[in-house]
Amino acid sequence: MPSSLDFVGKTLKCSNLLASLRCFLLLVICSITVLSVQCETLDRRTLQPLSSEDISRLLTIQDPVKNVDPSNPQSHLSKILIPRAAGTENNTLVREYIVSKLKSLNWHIELDDFVGETPVGSRRFVNIIATKDKDASRHVVLSAHYDSKYYPNYPENQFLGATDSAAPCAMMLDLAETLNPLLEAKKKSLDEGSEDDDETGDTTLQLLFFDGEEAFVDWTDTDSIYGARHLAEKWGTSYLPPSNSVRHHMTELDSIEHLILLDLLGAPNPIIRSYFINTAWLFDSLASVEKRLGDSGAFAYGDDTSMTAEKWTSYFRPRTTATVNYGYMGDDHVPFLQRGVSVLHLIAEPFPHVWHTLKIRLLPPPLRPTVRTSVTHRRYALSYGKDRPAGDHQRLCIGNTRKLIAWIYQIDEELMSAAGGFSLDQLMELAGLACAQTLATVYRKDVYPRVLVCCGPGNQGGDGLVAARHLSMFGYQPTVYMPKPGGKDIYKRLQVQCENERIPFIPPSNDVTALREALQRTDVIMDALFGFSFKPPVRAPFDEVLPILNESRLPILSLDIPSGWDVEEGDTLKVGLNPDVLITLTAPKKGVANFLGRHFLGGRFVPKTLQEKFDLQLPPYTGSDQIVELPSAKLQAKR
Numbered sequence: 001m002p003s004s005l006d007f008v009g010k011t012l013k014c015s016n017l018l019a020s021l022r023c024f025l026l027l028v029i030c031s032i033t034v035l036s037v038q039c040e041t042l043d044r045r046t047l048q049p050l051s052s053e054d055i056s057r058l059l060t061i062q063d064p065v066k067n068v069d070p071s072n073p074q075s076h077l078s079k080i081l082i083p084r085a086a087g088t089e090n091n092t093l094v095r096e097y098i099v100s101k102l103k104s105l106n107w108h109i110e111l112d113d114f115v116g117e118t119p120v121g122s123r124r125f126v127n128i129i130a131t132k133d134k135d136a137s138r139h140v141v142l143s144a145h146y147d148s149k150y151y152p153n154y155p156e157n158q159f160l161g162a163t164d165s166a167a168p169c170a171m172m173l174d175l176a177e178t179l180n181p182l183l184e185a186k187k188k189s190l191d192e193g194s195e196d197d198d199e200t201g202d203t204t205l206q207l208l209f210f211d212g213e214e215a216f217v218d219w220t221d222t223d224s225i226y227g228a229r230h231l232a233e234k235w236g237t238s239y240l241p242p243s244n245s246v247r248h249h250m251t252e253l254d255s256i257e258h259l260i261l262l263d264l265l266g267a268p269n270p271i272i273r274s275y276f277i278n279t280a281w282l283f284d285s286l287a288s289v290e291k292r293l294g295d296s297g298a299f300a301y302g303d304d305t306s307m308t309a310e311k312w313t314s315y316f317r318p319r320t321t322a323t324v325n326y327g328y329m330g331d332d333h334v335p336f337l338q339r340g341v342s343v344l345h346l347i348a349e350p351f352p353h354v355w356h357t358l359k360i361r362l363l364p365p366p367l368r369p370t371v372r373t374s375v376t377h378r379r380y381a382l383s384y385g386k387d388r389p390a391g392d393h394q395r396l397c398i399g400n401t402r403k404l405i406a407w408i409y410q411i412d413e414e415l416m417s418a419a420g421g422f423s424l425d426q427l428m429e430l431a432g433l434a435c436a437q438t439l440a441t442v443y444r445k446d447v448y449p450r451v452l453v454c455c456g457p458g459n460q461g462g463d464g465l466v467a468a469r470h471l472s473m474f475g476y477q478p479t480v481y482m483p484k485p486g487g488k489d490i491y492k493r494l495q496v497q498c499e500n501e502r503i504p505f506i507p508p509s510n511d512v513t514a515l516r517e518a519l520q521r522t523d524v525i526m527d528a529l530f531g532f533s534f535k536p537p538v539r540a541p542f543d544e545v546l547p548i549l550n551e552s553r554l555p556i557l558s559l560d561i562p563s564g565w566d567v568e569e570g571d572t573l574k575v576g577l578n579p580d581v582l583i584t585l586t587a588p589k590k591g592v593a594n595f596l597g598r599h600f601l602g603g604r605f606v607p608k609t610l611q612e613k614f615d616l617q618l619p620p621y622t623g624s625d626q627i628v629e630l631p632s633a634k635l636q637a638k639r
């Protein structure tokens with residue numbers, strides 16, 4: 001499958017990604033070791049800490065990169081990383097690979113094989129259940145899904161789902177391989193009676209590889225998590241034969257100590273949160289294992305200096321009483337959670353920026369330009385916390401947009417008229433501040449310090465300059481890229497203000513070499529290129545700039561409308577940026593009605609008189625916030 005391998009090489013070879021995979025692998029290995037090998041009782045709230053010897057032993061048992069290295073065609077990751085939608089031949093190939101690897105390690109394999117009804121007809125699904133000690137009556141379960149998203153047509157059907165969830169599956173296989181000698185030694189000493197530990201002796205590690213997690217059409221309660229729904233239902237009514245260690249009427253589900261679900265892991269710098277209070281202690285234990293590893297230098301890898309003992313930063317968002325939980329996401333754990341299983345959901349949130357996008361290099365040679373296609377299906381539902389805006393607001397804003405673009409010009413004009421009393425400087429200051437606040441809300445500065453603020457020649461470029469100044473004040477390290485500066489006096493003054501803040505500028509040029517270099521030193525892109533006055537098609541030098549930004553695979557936050565999108569029609573020409581986050585100013589434009597990323601509203605300057613005049617039903621801002629988050633388009637559709 002040359003196209004897949006080429007794609008993998010291009011996307012995953014970067015050292016920070018490999019370092020990230022490696023870190024997570026170490027972390028999971030160490031934590032699961034603590035859980036399955038060392039701890040005395042699993043439901044206790046403290047786990048026995050790892051000694052320095054334990055850590056070095058775990059690091060030296062096996063090279064932590066070998067199995068997750070996508071440039072090695074023999075790695076587990078390479079073997080799994082093919083399009084593998086449920087019911088396809090490739091899905092069978094991947095399943096056979098997983099099963100054969102685990103069988104060779106002497107794990108007990110059970111297949112949960114069934115036919116399910118999907119919107120595209122009947123499909124076969126097969127969950128893989130791998131148990132180290134089949135006689136043990138209690139299970140610490142580690143799980144991920146091995147299917148990839150189904151698409152009917154080329155090129156979308158080449159979608160690989162690297163983080164979703166090939167990398168987690170490869171991590172689980174690596175874990176099985178790494179821990180196997182320890183688990184076997186433990187079993188042997190228990191069998192020989194040289195270790196007297198009734199509780200851990202009856203607990204084993206179980207790996208669940210779910211099939212059919214992805215929706216065939218759109219994520220709904222019935223078109224998603226086919227494998228997990230089937231298994232949770234089946235296990236809820238399958239009783240274990242009574243024995244010394246199995247109490248009467250104990251179901252397979254009762255045998256699960258904790259179900260740990262890995263999803264969307266493998267991209268650099270994930271933010272992982274605690275979602276459930278009954279596994280918060282486990283989450284904290286993982287964070288402390290991570291600290292132990294990080295501080296001991298175990299994450300340092302190759303030439304990448306960002307993971308040294310002094311520099312590494314945590315993947316775990318600390319739990320505080322003030323932390324607002326977004327509730328749970330629709331994923332394979334839900335049917336288990338609903339039946340009372342204790343769950344730890346380890347998922348990157350926000351989702352990796354490679355997620356929801358297909359980034360496919362088309363082969364055979366000659367290589368065609370990389371195409372980036374928006375994925376039309378999102379597959380999760382976030383239950384919103386109480387502090388979220390009511391779900392109707394986006395509909396109300398967008399519902400009025402037929403005339404909105406004309407209105408927006410008129411609102412702008414009226415704001416800056418004698419009756420409105422505003423100057424452009426004032427509006428731009430508030431707009432730019434809202435944009436900086438959005439970036440700081442989504443991308444924390446210890447993980448995403450280096451922001452490349454890409455500014456266009458119009459007022460939106462001015463918003464970008466204001467945002468760059470505020471970001472610098474907030475402690476970020478912005479760099480401004482403005483290939484074609486606009487002529488207005490206000491932009492020159494804003495540039496002076498940035499220079500006084502010692503913000504570096506990339507010299508204006510039609511040559512994109514400097515941009516490419518700057519992207520190597522960037523953590524997140526702020527797209528302040530074009531706003532509501534953009535008229536397709538994209539002209540030079542921006543026709544070169546937009547694909548370079550997309551291909552960088554860095555997270556993108558767009559101002560007002562993703563650059564290159566038609567304000568009314570959206571990304572119809574497929575040349576626009578594909579941002580993860582959007583901060584709309586004044587009111588959402590019709591063109592972004594189907595934007596699927598996180599969507600904020602800013603521009604808290606529209607006075608009551610204009611809101612009434614233009615019948616703008618804007619959501620309420622909270623306190624002194626300059627922004628308010630809108631429910632995603634997908635959530636709207638689900639309501």
Ligand SMILES: NC(=O)C1=CN([C@@H]2O[C@H](COP(=O)(O)OP(=O)(O)OC[C@H]3O[C@@H](n4cnc5c(N)ncnc54)[C@H](OP(=O)(O)O)[C@@H]3O)[C@@H](O)[C@H]2O)[C@H](O)CC1
Binds near residue numbers: 411458529537538
């Ligand atoms: N009330 C508000 O919401 C406020 C919003 N603000 C921000 O301002 C922009 C709108 O600003 P405007 O100056 O009207 O225009 P843009 O920034 O969108 O862009 C105009 C420049 O872009 C060039 N352009 C247009 N189309 C193309 C293209 N296809 N290829 C290349 N270049 C293009 C255009 O070039 P010209 O050669 O045509 O002149 C312009 O130079 C809004 O979206 C908000 O972000 C205000 O800051 C505050 C109030």
Ligand SMILES: [K+]
Binds near residue numbers: 529530558562
């Ligand atoms: K933009």
